Structures are given as structure tokens and as C-alpha cells.
Amino acid sequence: MENYEEYKEAGRIARDALKLGIKNIKEGKSYLELAEEIEEYIKRKAGLAFPVNISVNSTAAHYTPAKHDELVFEKGDVVKIDVGAHVNGCIGDTARTVEIGTKKYEKLIESAEKALEEAIKMARDGVKVSEIGKKIEECIAKYGFKPVKNLQGHSLERYNLHAGLSIPNFDNKSQKKLKAGQVVAIEPFATDGAGIVVDAGIGNIYRIAKNSPFISQIRKKFSSLPFAERWLYEIYGEKTQSKLMFFIRRGLIVPYYKLVDMQGGIVAQAEHTLLIKEDGCEVLTI
Numbered sequence: 001m002e003n004y005e006e007y008k009e010a011g012r013i014a015r016d017a018l019k020l021g022i023k024n025i026k027e028g029k030s031y032l033e034l035a036e037e038i039e040e041y042i043k044r045k046a047g048l049a050f051p052v053n054i055s056v057n058s059t060a061a062h063y064t065p066a067k068h069d070e071l072v073f074e075k076g077d078v079v080k081i082d083v084g085a086h087v088n089g090c091i092g093d094t095a096r097t098v099e100i101g102t103k104k105y106e107k108l109i110e111s112a113e114k115a116l117e118e119a120i121k122m123a124r125d126g127v128k129v130s131e132i133g134k135k136i137e138e139c140i141a142k143y144g145f146k147p148v149k150n151l152q153g154h155s156l157e158r159y160n161l162h163a164g165l166s167i168p169n170f171d172n173k174s175q176k177k178l179k180a181g182q183v184v185a186i187e188p189f190a191t192d193g194a195g196i197v198v199d200a201g202i203g204n205i206y207r208i209a210k211n212s213p214f215i216s217q218i219r220k221k222f223s224s225l226p227f228a229e230r231w232l233y234e235i236y237g238e239k240t241q242s243k244l245m246f247f248i249r250r251g252l253i254v255p256y257y258k259l260v261d262m263q264g265g266i267v268a269q270a271e272h273t274l275l276i277k278e279d280g281c282e283v284l285t286i
Contacts, residue, residue, distance in 0.1 A: 022098055026073065030070070054081060096271075115188035128176065
């Protein structure tokens, strides 16, 4: 496979960054401090594939702290940490869920982890993505929970975090199949809520929507990958907020919206990046 060593290195760095985040999270620590610790670790070794997602309780995805974020972790929080590193555009993407100081949701967290484990066992050339989704849904249901049906795993390509193929967390009847040589991220989400997420405001993560000389510095710095509001301060300083609003009004960049369970249920996530092979897969982030 082309770029195999780069994907493997990106996976290793993402894995170690996630381990650092899990080690450092604690009650009273700020979201911003944790995000910056993880991102600085990645930056010393590779590129940032996307801002660290720190999604707490009913928030499932697409939240990263803003520059002046004051949120802190509290006892009982169920925290999803989703990290991505890239080496020459080759991405490693991995996530885990931790509960701070309590064990109320340990079975929910276990259900997502077990679903990922079972999905990995199935992943190989020729397997329908819907069959993987069915296994994920069955595994989560055995614990008494629901998969989040409108979040899914995804194929990865160089500088492309969501490269076209989706891997569902339920049986969506898709006839699409995994192919040897593909790199994919499989990420079960489990919840005690509705199993559907909805938009709940800006998550402080953005992507380029249109090419324009106005955003040439952003493209040069982040390529086609997602970026955080706080990262723009490195380019624009205290003018960042006015620049951001201008770019959004012009349709040059678009936000990722914070996604929350529509009934306010607690959400757990587990994720690994895999290289699909003829007779199985290689987990690149383990």
C-alpha cells in the first residue's frame, strides 16, 4: 500500500496523544488546557488532522474549546476525546470515552468499546458496510442501549478526513463494501437517549468551503483539513473574531455544529483507524 509507513506513524502518534489525554483528564481541569496539551503533543511529532474533539455527556461530537473557553470537567462527566494526527496528509483518527470519578455509565462506555472490537473482527475486503453496522447495533443493543444512527465511521484519504465511504452504526442496507487497501475509521456511538443527534450551536470547528484569496493564509496553514477557532489567532491575532464572521458571511468557511442527543441522553464513543486487507485488517491506532 502506498504511504503505509506514514499512515502507521500517524496512527501511532494519534494513539499516544489519546493516551496522554486520558491520563491528564481530571475534575477541575479546563477543556482548553486538556485540548492544548494533546494538540501540542501531536504538533511536536506530526500535523494536526483536526482539532481535538472534547464532547461531554449528551454532546456526541464536533466540540472543541474556543480561545477563551472557561468550561471545566466535573465529577461524573462522560467525556469523549477524539484526536487526529497526520503525517504528510495520512491521517490517524482515534477516540475513547472516560467517566470522571464515577462508574455510573461504565456499561454504556463498554458497549461502544465492545461494538468497536466486534466490528474490527469483521473488517476485511468484500464485507458490506451494512453488515458491520448491523453487528455494531446488535452489540450495543445487548447492553440495553442504542447506536447513534446519524453518526458514522468514514474512509480516509490524504488530507481528506471524510473521503466518501460511510460505515454506519446500524444496518442501513447499504450494498457498499470495504476494499483491500482502504483506510477507514470505525467509530460506534452508544447512548441511553434517542439515538439521533441534532445540531446544538457552533462547536468552534470550521472547514474551508470555497477557494478565495481572502483565506489563502488559512489554506496554506491547514490545507483542506478542519481547524479550530483558536488556531486562527496564530494568523489574525485579536482580529480573529471579525475575520471569522466575515469569512462565514461570504460562505468561504463553514462551521461544524456541535451534535447532541435529541433527548439529552448520555453518549459514549470508541474509534480506531484500520487498514483493510484481503483477509482482515490492521488496526493502525492500537
